[in-house]
Amino acid sequence: MNATMTAERKPRRTPTPMNGVDTPTLLATIQAVGAQPELAKFQFRTKSEWIAGTHSRSSMSGFYGAGAEQKHVADYTADGDHPAVLCGKDAAPTPVEWVLHALASCLTAGIANIAAARGVNLRRVESIVEGDIDLRGILGLSKDVRNGYQGIHVSFEIEGDASRADLEQIIKQSRDRSAVLDVLTNGVPVTVTVV
């Protein structure tokens, strides 16, 4: 008997709802998308309007996916603004903070899903995301300084019914499958047009 045979003989765990994740439905959904790949094509959208100064508001209500137009349960809105120290009215988080929120929420959602699929009950997941930026870029004061973050660091605290190694492996898998981490680290083509 070798390691492979042991793995093969290991009984397949029956997926059960866990961590607030409907694991059986999640795994069935993944299977359905695997059988019908066009279901995987999604388009997310936000509609944004300028309010005043550096303050704007986005609305996120509809998106396309699973072969049809979809609607959020509510018409979500969110604002963005520059802080007072940058001459904004500080009416909302800054655009660059929204990037950090996007990253944190993506990684955390993945952790909960992956833990559920692995049968690991989570008790607590917290993170601090820090982004370092030198504003000489966006202020046009230096050609040698980039406009955006020079680096982003995510620090997780996690508690659950598994070994530290298994919990770390769940975080690693979430990082490896994160949509937001992918676009932030690898970049994505962005086009800007004027109607």
Added chain:
Amino acid sequence: MNATMTAERKPRRTPTPMNGVDTPTLLATIQAVGAQPELAKFQFRTKSEWIAGTHSRSSMSGFYGAGAEQKHVADYTADGDHPAVLCGKDAAPTPVEWVLHALASCLTAGIANIAAARGVNLRRVESIVEGDIDLRGILGLSKDVRNGYQGIHVSFEIEGDASRADLEQIIKQSRDRSAVLDVLTNGVPVTVTVV
């Protein structure tokens, strides 16, 4: 008299508040940062906590910049969740929609600032941001499909007291100086650690 001489003789516009932007203070701030580059070093942060399932909440209250710890006027919070079609509770916009909001709010803030600095009164700025994604990446169904957006498109409508060419030039300048557009198109190093 050549073009250069014409440009030199053009009277320098006195900056005036416009578009809700305190233009004189903004330009003075840029000048101050130019004289003291350490003021340009900022660190933005979000603290995120898992709520249940794919639902999490971020808080954005403090950041470092202009040589000191800063506080937002309020402790801002925002949630993230997966939609029902992906087995989430749809309690909030998705992480990838937050990326689109970050981009829209960054470009729009830049447009208002740049227009004010150029003496252009804006009446309306709206945008639609669309991101296309194939979920076979994050669902682990294909090694050939990336996890994140395959492309993002921003479409602006803009009205103001300037020619269409000048308004388009303002949008172009905002794109060229956008922190969020930079990290999305060029990528940024992201580290993930476990405490």
